[in-house]
Structure formats: structure tokens, C-alpha cells
Amino acid sequence: MTTEIAQRIIVPLDVPSEADAIALIDQIPQVQFWKVGLELFVSCGPSILEQLKQRQKKVFLDLKFHDIPNTVAGACRSAATYGVDLLTIHATAGRPALSAAQQALQEGAQSAQTAPPKLIAITVLTSLSLRELALDLKIPLELPEYALQMGLLAQESGLNGIVCSPHEAEQMRQVCGDEFLIVCPGVRPPGSVTGDQKRAMTPTAAMQAGANYLVIGRPITTATDPQQAFQQICTDLVSA
Numbered sequence: 001m002t003t004e005i006a007q008r009i010i011v012p013l014d015v016p017s018e019a020d021a022i023a024l025i026d027q028i029p030q031v032q033f034w035k036v037g038l039e040l041f042v043s044c045g046p047s048i049l050e051q052l053k054q055r056q057k058k059v060f061l062d063l064k065f066h067d068i069p070n071t072v073a074g075a076c077r078s079a080a081t082y083g084v085d086l087l088t089i090h091a092t093a094g095r096p097a098l099s100a101a102q103q104a105l106q107e108g109a110q111s112a113q114t115a116p117p118k119l120i121a122i123t124v125l126t127s128l129s130l131r132e133l134a135l136d137l138k139i140p141l142e143l144p145e146y147a148l149q150m151g152l153l154a155q156e157s158g159l160n161g162i163v164c165s166p167h168e169a170e171q172m173r174q175v176c177g178d179e180f181l182i183v184c185p186g187v188r189p190p191g192s193v194t195g196d197q198k199r200a201m202t203p204t205a206a207m208q209a210g211a212n213y214l215v216i217g218r219p220i221t222t223a224t225d226p227q228q229a230f231q232q233i234c235t236d237l238v239s240a
């Protein structure tokens with residue numbers, strides 16, 4: 001049971017070098033699903049993906065593409081050759097870019113004779129508050145409604161799922177159905193520092209809200225004992 005839960009926790013490798021990433025991967029062998037984001041990919045490129053695959057890990061490549069349709073399609077065609085499990089694009093890239101990205105992923109994967117990653121859209125970054133969305137970004141909708149509209153746009157464009165805060169997961173699940181993947185960062189065990197996460201929830205509440213996967217980084221990776229921190233989260237989730 002703990003193993004099943006462990007497979008639903010994605011830990012980000014938000015570290016500056018491949019050596020730091022490998023040290024972390026080997027420090028927590030229980031983690032089955034790792035996320036490679038901008039910091040690490042810009043630093044070391046796709047070789048870290050090979051390192052993860054050699055260790056039979058699942059990989060979430062979180063590059064958050066946001067560009068015109070032709071450019072995101074090219075990036076997706078290339079990313080499809082890596083054989084990763086999940087890939088991100090911002091929903092705000094718009095409908096033509098989302099559709100082009102999904103189509104290019106299928107084409108790229110077919111040419112590389114590999115399975116395409118599931119393409120999931122960022123709805124509203126979990127670091128944004130209701131106030132920032134309204135006052136800085138001038139979005140005239142309430143945040144949950146805006147996030148839902150971004151989720152629906154992703155679904156209508158043929159994407160496999162979304163990234164959203166656990167606060168929006170329940171309504172996403174109700175509206176988008178059981179097959180749509182919901183991946184939630186902004187997850188903090190009780191008592192953890194929230195840092196730059198503005199719409200955070202506990203792992204148990206996030207799972208109960210309908211998330212398929214939780215992304216939990218600093219509460220694990222900066223803990224004195226990362227392995228123990230990961231195990232404690234799994235144990236709490238199993239007993240909830």
C-alpha cells in the first residue's frame with residue numbers, strides 16, 4: 001500500500017547540477033517518479049533523463065512550454081524522443097498551440113518509436129495568489145473559475161490533463177471527469193514552510209480533492225533526512 005502511494009508522489013529535482021541530482025536520486029531510492037524542471041535541464045540537458053531511465057524511474061519533464069504554435073510544436077517533437085512520462089505546456093499558450101503541441105508529440109514519438117509522454121497544461125501557477133491574478137495580471141475572473149476555464153481549454157485541445165493547485169482539484173475532477181490527469185504541486189505536510197507557494201494544501205487533503213499525483217519538493221529535498229521525510233508523507237497518506 002505504501003508502495004502504491006509512493007508511486008503517486010513526484011519529487012522535483014530542483015538542484016543546480018547533474019551531480020547534485022544523482023546524489024538526491026540515490027539518497028531516496030523509494031522515490032519512483034522524479035521531476036526535471038527548468039533549473040536542472042538548463043544546467044545539464046537531457047543526460048539527466050538518461051540517468052533516471054537507467055534507474056528505471058518515471059520522469060516528469062516540467063519545461064512549461066509557452067510560445068507560438070510552430071515553436072511549441074518543434075519543442076514537443078524533440079521532447080517526444082526522450083521517452084519521458086509527463087510534459088508540461090502553459091494553457092495560456094492558447095488553443096492552436098496546445099493542439100499543435102499534442103499533435104507534434106505524437107509525430108515525434110512515432111518517429112522515435114517510443115511512447116509519447118502525456119501532455120499536461122499549467123492552469124494557474126500555484127505561486128500566484130487571488131490578489132496577484134486580479135491586480136497584476138488583470139484577469140477579470142475569480143481564480144477558481146479562471147483555472148477551470150484553463151483546464152477545459154486543455155481538455156478541449158486534446159491534452160491528457162492539467163497541473164493545478166489542490167484548491168482547484170475537486171472542481172476540476174467533477175467537471176473534467178475521471179480520465180483527466182490532475183497533477184498538484186503546492187503541497188505541504190502540516191507545519192511545513194509554504195515559501196513561495198500561495199495556494200498550498202496538505203498531502204492528504206490534496207489526494208482527497210482528486211489529485212492523481214502530488215508534486216512535493218522542498219519539504220522532502222531540504223529535510224535533514226529526505227528519505228525519512230518522504231516515508232513519513234507516504235505513511236500519513238496510507239493511514240488517512
Ligand SMILES: O=c1ccn([C@@H]2O[C@H](COP(=O)(O)O)[C@@H](O)[C@H]2O)c(=O)[nH]1
Nearest residue numbers: 012037124125126185186215216217218
Ligand atoms: O503551478 C505550478 C507548477 C509547477 N510547480 C513546480 O512544482 C515544484 C514544487 O516544488 P516545492 O518545493 O514543493 O514548492 C517546483 O518544481 C515547481 O517548479 C509549482 O510549484 N507550481
